[in-house]
Amino acid sequence: xxxxELLPTIRQLSAIDKRELxxxxxxxxxxxxxxxxxxxxxxxxxxxxxxxxxxxCQEITAGDIF
Numbered sequence: 001x002x003x004x005e006l007l008p009t010i011r012q013l014s015a016i017d018k019r020e021l022x023x024x025x026x027x028x029x030x031x032x033x034x035x036x037x038x039x040x041x042x043x044x045x046x047x048x049x050x051x052x053x054x055x056x057c058q059e060i061t062a063g064d065i066f
Contacts (some may be wrong), residue, residue: 013021061066 010018010021056065
């Protein structure tokens, strides 16, 4: 079922039910974002971590870390 097909049913929901639906959808979005972040994190190579560590060391040495 598509969102377009669901809209008439959603429109009939009470305000409380609509808020609950929004809460559920937002939670699902958070889960989706978390999965994407985890996948990117796990795909980071050792060379990328080494490069990041070098940048941090340079910033510390330069006093650019607050």
